[in-house]
Amino acid sequence: MTQLTLKINGQSHSIDADPDMPLLWAIRESVGLTGTKYGCGVAQCGACTVFVGGLPVRSCSMPVSAVGADEITTIEGLKSKEALAVQKAWVKLDVPQCGYCQSGQIMSATSLLEINAKPTDRDIDLAMNGNICRCATYVRIRAAIHDAAKSLEG
């Protein structure tokens, strides 16, 4: 067990953890932020997506000790205008069904809009195909990303 300090959503958390433990469990169980989900544990589904140093990572496959001093952002800490536009579009188009994958979807969609203000369908395919939705809400995910991009045009 090792003492580690994680900076999550602007707050510092000291935790005592196995250095090999995936970041996912530190976020969910040590810190108690449960919006980030466990879906596969092997970087296949994207349900565990968070930002580390501003970039999306699969937290199920990153050892907690590898984070270092990088800032972590979870679904609970989203603040950028892109993130808010994405969340608004998700509600407007009633994207979620069971909802379990949607934190991960929203993290990936936010990241896409932060680097590409006007994504094409192909850009969306490339950015989002690491996120599985077993309820297959993909039609609305695509529509909501376009909708969010449009709303950001002002």
Add this chain to the structure above:
Amino acid sequence: MIYELRKRGTSAMNIRSQNSSVATELPQAIARMSVEDATRLSRRSILKTGAAGLALGVYLARGGKAFAQQPPAASINITPNTFLIIGSDNTVTVLCKHIEMGQGPFTGMATLVAEELDADWSQMRADHAPSNPGLYKNLAFGVQGTGGSTAIANSFEQMRKVGASARAMLVSAAAAEWNVPAEEITVENGVIRHSSGKEGRFGEFAAKANQQPLPENPKLKDPSQFKLIGKEGVVKRLDSAAKSNGSAVYTMDINEPDMLTVLIARSPRFGGTVASFDASATKAIPGVVDVKQVPMGVAVYAKGFWAARKGREALKVTWDDSKAEKRGTGQLLSEFRMLSNTPGKVVKEEGAVDAEFAKGGGRIVEAEFVFPYLAHAAMEPLNSYLKWDGEKVVSRFGSQFPTPDMAVMAQVLGVKPENIDLKTILAGGSFGRRAQQTTHIAFELASVAKAIGPGPGVKVVWTREDDMRGGYYRPFALHRMRGLVRDKKIVAWTDTIVSQSIMKGSPFEAMTMKNGLDATVYEGSNEIPYDVENFRCDLHQVEIGVPVLWWRSVGHTHTGYAVEAFVDELLEAAGIDAVEGRLALMSKKPRHAGVLKAVAELSDWKNAKLAPGRARGIAVVESFNTFVAQVVELSMTDDGPKVHKVWCAVDCGVAVNPDIIRAQMEGGIGFGLGHILYADIPLEDGRPVSGNFDTYRSLRINEMPEIEVTIVQSTEKPTGVGEPGVPPIGPAVANALAKLGLKRPRQLPMVPGASV
């Protein structure tokens, strides 16, 4: 166990057997009756006991425990308070007797209540009802539970009455307060008004309304007066916001102080048992608290998931496989093939099918269709939570079938059912998996709690691999079909099915199977929507040691494919158009014909000009009394079929929430498509091979087609939409491939070995 169920189920079955062949999913099979039958029945029993249907306020007074976390202090429980809580802040919370697992009952139930209550949609909220079969039974089952796409069907009248009663009581309270006749009061968008200019909101009158008598038979609106039901753009899902900001709480998110996370080492082969185990290395892992043998394996109790997982990895278990299933799917397939060439037990026979084939002439078409085991693989792997002190039990999880789940917990823990506070919470999908004929999830949870004894709460977590290799699959199935086409007519049809029963060996066997045959295996194959004079459907119901379960649309997952791919092939052999040909054979099936025509029109089936390399296929399947037809347009790529667009027509009676119906069609199509293209759980020497999404390929966004849905206008009673979107997509894809000059795939998945 589950006496209540058995009793109701038996009587219900008699009613059902006079009816047609709808009985399908367990809950339906338990009840074996239509919603109307059940409603009549329950009304009768209400009359008998003298309890007015909605005057259930006693429940709170007597057993407030189930509401430990609600209602909030400020709110007042207006009768019928078992379904409705009106807060002093004017919010109206509907307690939903069905599990919200994505299919939308929170929004659906609230729509029905709000319509008759004349509430404003913005004041509506929803939460799960606690477990109490007396109050919250599914009127189609007689027990509390969700399945068979029954939520809206069984609640349509009941929830509207709840809203209408509450409205009448609020009006009476306002009339008394203002000293005016109730008839002069109107209610609109959550505002109660009198012509004198007096007005108020629900919150102000909730307490006084609670003192008013419950209307005997509240008047319901004429459909022409509906403002929410069937309307576009007014009703939004109640759970979208919480599911878009990370605040929605699922079983996986339960994080109680002192709670232990439990992972179980289960036999790699179905039916294997623990011969011996060595937990010394496990116990040395920091965070591991205890290790116990339980009926389903060896349980590792730890502080958190990671310690439990490391602990389980360090565990050494020797399994006794003497009773385990050791056949692989290759061997099963050879056995199925042999059987399928011999006559099975006849499910349905009409005309003189053998004589017709013997006559000679015409063209005989033969086909064998093979369907793999499939896992539900809901996004949230299985899990459950329970805490007990030796007497009282608190349990929270996505229980899709609370009444039997509660019964088995009571039995294992030796407590009275009334001492169990079970509340269903949001489930991250299910597709049937969270309701089991064996109640094994609840049994496992209670066994794990019992093994370590009263005290800290236990959360049993299944890893993705546990979930995927844990059985309860869509059964492996084979259909051997034979058809005869003469003079441009289909004159004979046989379908020999080989598969495993879902009900057999379960506590429900006695009441759910007819002549020893399980309807969930043949539903859809025994009654095809086409006029074929000489017809036979027979079944070999085989015994395999692999646990199987209903999987989103149950038997229709394979019978829909077999029937619709085969009829298309026969029509092709007869040289008749797929739409015209089907319609000509549907003389007794107007609703099938209705969706077929609707989808043909929507997709411009007749005249559409397709790009080179593209082709279209069509299929129509009824399941759970809902009719769905789909047209696909696809092309072929190195990675298998690429579906560009799907047109879908659905007839589910009165459409309560059009946008949720569309969403369920979209989701059903994507779910169905992913599985017919890619999914398979092969067994090697009895061991499931696929364990995660790298070997059980799931549809991804780049594989999702564009989808256009039309809802056929109908005044028929509403029926469900959670499952019926799934069956037509597979055969529609197969039929489009045939148009490209390829063969209709005979064995699923269409892209074998499809690991990413």
